[in-house]
Amino acid sequence: MSFDIIKYLTTIGFIYIYGRLVLHYGSFFLSYMLDQGVYWKSNFEKPRLLFLGLGLGLMHLMAYSLNSIEANSSFLPVIILIVFSLGFYLSIIPWTDKFKKNVQNQKSVNSLETNNNFNLVISDDQLKMLYQGLMRYDLLNSEKTSLQDFKNVLTKNWDDHNSKIQLNMDGPSTREFYDHLSKAFPNNTMTMKELFINSKLILRSDGKRYNYNTLKNALSRTPVSKNNEILISIFKRLK
Template identity: 60%
Template structure:
């Protein structure tokens, strides 16, 4: 029995792509089953699913055509494999940092055209409740952040006040705070970069800025932060 190199390589390709899908969306499914809040970033996940769908479609088409076309010539094999590689490339593209940064930058570009404001649709009562719950779990430096500071930062133009928010949270926890906040109050022009970097309004407890690369790559190092359960309860309480 001859060794089928095409079948071997394409099988590895399918295992890799479907493996990534299972690992990524399996975590979301598990969170759903455990009644935990799902961190679903629509701005990234929708384009990702589109590219994955197109890529896998092309991969399956190439695999199917290889074994239905009654020809074993080298050129047919080469074309089938090149088409498979094109589909494989489409499938891995949405997992790259370049793809995610491109999607996020499009949102940022739209935000820059508007006022220097997060445009966060949150009521005073909701802001007060969020403030007190963050204080309850010691995630906020209350010596440097009053309730008025907290409201000003979230609701007013950046240059209309002198308030700052000082968090008692590391990079991964702060990223999850942003994700929970933007999903609980989806009507906003907030990005992780303008919240923690551009605005210069949200700082660490020591008054220093967060590092953008630390925030951006937090999920690759720790899927869930050490304050994930506390943040989950805080935002569940705002529903």
């Protein structure tokens, strides 16, 4: 098999793989540039990028070998083509339905082993009333937290969305918010550490993450927060 044929095949392979990459990730880039919501499924994209990295690495290595090594026999082109084909195979696996099903099955197994959901039992109407109440008193950042973001964070698996809740509360108020939420809806697996630290889904007014010790000790320093009466009023309406 001549080097010219292999160069032609490798060129076709690169065009196909990079074409798929542009079509798939170009939409993410365009949405980002237009300041639209980007729905990045990390549980799918991270394994996909791993396979693509391995596959394209082998493909580029063989392409480099093809251009830098002089063939003295017909055996070397065959070796290069075989290894290139292996890289090509690794690069197309992430686009198959079988790959998606395997990732989804692995995710289901992991979800049984680790709790990545607050399991908060709350109705849509109650969520909406809670959201509106917090917005009414400017306790939520209206530009960073939509109603859908609010619902996603409190009810969905942490890895199934890109939503965040950004609170406009100081430490004592945030601690009281957690206490009211967990008491008003006791059917949950929501600890304060999971809600504010482990999930990484609820942020301070400056967009940074909370410090666990600050929240845990907040009420010992300030037994009654400045938003105490407001929070009581908001949660009373949910009953």
